[in-house]
Amino acid sequence: MKYFIILLIGISLSISTVAQDTISVANFGLLPNTRENAVPYVRKAMDMAKKKKSAVLLFPKGRYDFWPQHCIERNYFESNTSDNNPKRLAILIDNMTNFNLDGDGSLFVMHDRMQPVTIDHSKQISLKNFSVDWDIPLTAQGEVVKISTEYFDVRINKLESPYVIEKGKLVFVGEGWKSPLFEIMEFQSDTKYVEPYTGDDQALGHDWYNYQVQEIESGVVRFSRAGGFLRYPVLGNWLVLRHSKRDHAGIFLLDSKDIHLDNINIHHTAGLGILSQYTENISFNKVKVIPNKQKGRFLSGHDDGFHFMGCKGLIKVENCEWAGLMDDPINIHGTCVRIIDLISATEIKCKFMHPQSKGMLWGKAGEIVSFIENKSMRSLAIGEIKSLKVLNKTEFIVEFIKPTPSLLKVGAALENLTWTPNVEIRNSVLGSCRARGLLISTPGKVVIEDNIFESSGSAILIAGDANQWYESGAVKDVLIRNNEFRYICMSSMYQFCEGIISVSPEIPQPDSKYPFHRNIRIENNTFHPFDYPILFAKSVDGLSFTGNKLIRSKKISPFHKRKFGFTFNACKHVLIKGNHVEGNVLGKEIKLENMSRKNLKLDTASYFKLTK
Numbered sequence: 001m002k003y004f005i006i007l008l009i010g011i012s013l014s015i016s017t018v019a020q021d022t023i024s025v026a027n028f029g030l031l032p033n034t035r036e037n038a039v040p041y042v043r044k045a046m047d048m049a050k051k052k053k054s055a056v057l058l059f060p061k062g063r064y065d066f067w068p069q070h071c072i073e074r075n076y077f078e079s080n081t082s083d084n085n086p087k088r089l090a091i092l093i094d095n096m097t098n099f100n101l102d103g104d105g106s107l108f109v110m111h112d113r114m115q116p117v118t119i120d121h122s123k124q125i126s127l128k129n130f131s132v133d134w135d136i137p138l139t140a141q142g143e144v145v146k147i148s149t150e151y152f153d154v155r156i157n158k159l160e161s162p163y164v165i166e167k168g169k170l171v172f173v174g175e176g177w178k179s180p181l182f183e184i185m186e187f188q189s190d191t192k193y194v195e196p197y198t199g200d201d202q203a204l205g206h207d208w209y210n211y212q213v214q215e216i217e218s219g220v221v222r223f224s225r226a227g228g229f230l231r232y233p234v235l236g237n238w239l240v241l242r243h244s245k246r247d248h249a250g251i252f253l254l255d256s257k258d259i260h261l262d263n264i265n266i267h268h269t270a271g272l273g274i275l276s277q278y279t280e281n282i283s284f285n286k287v288k289v290i291p292n293k294q295k296g297r298f299l300s301g302h303d304d305g306f307h308f309m310g311c312k313g314l315i316k317v318e319n320c321e322w323a324g325l326m327d328d329p330i331n332i333h334g335t336c337v338r339i340i341d342l343i344s345a346t347e348i349k350c351k352f353m354h355p356q357s358k359g360m361l362w363g364k365a366g367e368i369v370s371f372i373e374n375k376s377m378r379s380l381a382i383g384e385i386k387s388l389k390v391l392n393k394t395e396f397i398v399e400f401i402k403p404t405p406s407l408l409k410v411g412a413a414l415e416n417l418t419w420t421p422n423v424e425i426r427n428s429v430l431g432s433c434r435a436r437g438l439l440i441s442t443p444g445k446v447v448i449e450d451n452i453f454e455s456s457g458s459a460i461l462i463a464g465d466a467n468q469w470y471e472s473g474a475v476k477d478v479l480i481r482n483n484e485f486r487y488i489c490m491s492s493m494y495q496f497c498e499g500i501i502s503v504s505p506e507i508p509q510p511d512s513k514y515p516f517h518r519n520i521r522i523e524n525n526t527f528h529p530f531d532y533p534i535l536f537a538k539s540v541d542g543l544s545f546t547g548n549k550l551i552r553s554k555k556i557s558p559f560h561k562r563k564f565g566f567t568f569n570a571c572k573h574v575l576i577k578g579n580h581v582e583g584n585v586l587g588k589e590i591k592l593e594n595m596s597r598k599n600l601k602l603d604t605a606s607y608f609k610l611t612k
Contacts (some may be wrong), residue, residue: 020054020100025064032062039070039203039317042091048320048357054098059130061104064571066090067178073370076242076252077359077393079309079335081271084247088114095121103130108133112175113270115248123257131252133263133292136160136174138214138270139299139326140181140241142221143189144233151224152232154239156221161297162242168212170221172243183242184208185297185326185434186233191488192291192323193432194456198554199492200434203239205230206289238298240434246271246303250289253279259315259502261285266301267292273325276430277360277420283312284320291324301326305433308332310419317424323431329455330430332423333441333464333471334411336372337362340395345403346386351395352606360392361566367418369398371405374466377474377539378514381405382417413466417443420473426450426528435494436502437460441473449481457494458502459485462517465506474505478520487528487553490560498562500527507539510570513543523547531558532587534565543568544575552583563609569593574600580606 023045029345030041042057049055050273074087090110093099108130108208110116110198116132121127131558140161155292156163163172186195201208224228233239250269252278253259260282266273268291273289276282289305291297305322306329308315315332322329328515336356341349363385364368371380376452390396398414429452430437437455440446441464453459460480464473478499489500496504500586505516516539523546526535530553537543545566565587568574570594587612592600601608 001469006462014068014232017441018546020098021052022054022056022058022609024058024060026060030064030273032060032152035063035065037067037069038064039066043072046092050096050097054060056100056102056558059103059106061106063107063109065094065109066116066598068113068114071156071583076250076254077276078252079360079519080304080307080354080356081249081275082245082247083359087248090114090117091117093117093119093122093125095120098124098364099372100126100128102128107131107133110225111114112250113138113177114556114594115250115252115270117251119253119256121255123255125258126260126262126572127251127264128262129264131207133266133267136162137268137299138174139243139268139302140172140243141297141299141436142239142241144235144237144239145220147232147235150228151222153216153222155220165213165215168214170241172241177244179244180192181241181243185242186431187238187240187324188234188239189236192298193454193488194492195234196488197559199456199494202492203233208371232576237535240326244270244302248590249273249275250301251275253277253282253500255279257281261287264288265290267297272303272307273305274307276308276311278310280286280311282311283316286319286320287413288321289325289329290321298324299326303327304331305329307419310334311415311421313421314418315421317428320424320428321431321432325433327332327434328436328439330425330437331420331432331439332473333439334416334420334473335360335362336415336466336472338466338470339408339410339412339414342404342408343397344550346400348397348398348404348414350398357470361390362396362414363388363398367416370415370417371408372413372415372428373407375509376511376514377464377466377505377516378511380407391575405516405611414472415472420444422446425490430455430459432456436497437489439463440475440478441471443474443476446475446478447481448479449472450482451483453489454487455489456492457490458500459489462498462503462520463496463505464516475517476519480520481524482524483525485525485527487530487555490531490533491556499533500529501535503540503584505539510539510594512570512572513570515539515570518542521543525549526551528553529555529585529587530556531560532565533560533567534564534587535566536562538569539571541572543571543573544577545579546575546577548579550579550585552585558586564589564592564611567593568595568600570596572599576608577603578605579600579607
């Protein structure tokens with residue numbers, strides 16, 4: 001009996017420890033479906049929640065509108081985002097622990113340019129059960145309603161995407177902003193796939209910018225060009241009319257830990273969908289960045305869906321979905337910085353090279369760094385940071401505990417190895433978006449399994465560079481298993497799209513003695529290739545393509561310049577074995593570049609043959 005009482009007391013203490021106070025926004029006078037500005041009410045509710053050791057902020061189900069007035073404004077340097085500060089923050093979760101935000105199925109509608117949710121220096125945070133959208137999105141769309149040899153007409157919902165015409169150009173206007181059209185993406189009306197063979201600047205041909213537009217009736221604009229367009233869209237298709245900068249993320253996670261997102265729909269954002277930066281342990285379940293079907297939209301996010309820069313711990317993505325994005329569904333990477341001066345044996349002056357990376361705190365004392373020779377991209381050594389001194393937005397000085405390697409030169413790069421995550425992506429649908437599907441650059445353990453890919457470009461890109469984008473992360477352990485790569489993959493060209501799976505780091509002088517990536521296994525997947533290139537790989541040690549099924553698709557015609565199914569450049573220990581082919585799959589030939597034949601193992605019964 002004594003032990004039973006002690007057990008009950010223990011259970012009671014456990015329950016009291018995790019018990020949370022529920023705070024409803026209704027208690028502060030905020031009611032749903034009123035279109036009143038929710039911001040000041042939510043700020044009061046957050047002030048109360050901060051006083052609790054553990055709290056739930058509840059939004060009774062309905063529509064809540066967030067306007068810029070009364071928003072907290074704060075400077076944030078967000079990776080891969082325009083430096084447009086201060087950011088307007090609709091909901092700020094700052095320096096909090098054990099806090100849950102529960103939308104109860106509500107719709108959060110944003111107005112003007114703003115960041116719906118920001119989590120800063122917090123831990124054990126949960127976001128769930130809400131959707132985010134804009135009445136007037138920061139991207140527009142229109143239906144192609146007429147085509148002539150000299151012009152085509154597009155119908156635009158002027159209530160959703162108001163516009164003006166200035167000097168013959170289409171300019172969209174909204175709640176406090178105005179921005180011109182800068183790019184057009186074409187989507188099929190029935191499948192909602194990106195129209196094949198279009199991609200960047202190809203929907204109308206590369207020289208479409210000399211267009212002229214006129215309104216022929218309210219909401220219908222006519223595009224014309226002297227000499228005609230090099231290509232015309234398909235009648236009945238929808239054009240996503242891109243305008244405005246990426247200046248606010250949808251959900252921004254910074255310097256936080258143990259973050260969980262569940263049952264969230266992101267229908268639109270002013271930039272990256274969910275940006276995670278220097279955050280540890282992030283999980284996503286049933287989080288979707290998809291168009292709002294009720295509004296008949298083909299567009300969703302302004303740019304990437306999930307973007308991770310400099311994270312660590314475990315990134316876990318399950319049962320998620322992306323479609324209609326204007327960039328990649330998932331991008332995971334670190335940031336390389338360039339060495340611009342060797343000050344002493346232990347001190348180096350560095351610079352952020354990409355304009356959308358400046359201002360970030362790149363490293364701290366105790367963190368581990370790799371010294372990268374930028375031409376071959378090989379690591380010369382690793383070192384530990386003693387201190388970091390910020391000079392300005394783009395430059396800083398790093399002091400190391402021990403002397404830097406003797407081979408290190410100005411122009412080389414540094415990579416922060418401390419902030420590199422393990423990744424698991426399962427049971428998700430990477431639907432048709434502009435560009436690629438999954439970009440992965442991390443030396444952590446990566447598992448990609450049981451997903452569906454419908455990418456317009458490459459389904460999976462493993463890149464990394466210290467010369468152009470400066471997105472770091474040489475992979476060491478990647479398993480790509482039991483996924484389905486549908487026929488629409490690789491149907492348009494974008495940067496680095498050399499195969500359905502493209503391992504394409506930016507290495508000016510690849511050297512097979514020093515492979516950049518390692519240990520990539522592609523097994524038991526199903527591919528539906530319509531074209532030649534299946535797998536392209538540069539600078540990999542340990543690459544296997546085994547037990548896969550390849551079924552020829554004839555739904556669209558081949559177009560890619562690369563006429564080999566497999567291309568391996570400066571690779572070692574490559575294995576192709578046990579794959580099953582149905583139909584006349586085009587990519588029968590294997591091409592080797594900058595490597596010897598002994599580094600390829602091919603079973604004798606293989607459908608794929610080494611080119612002569």
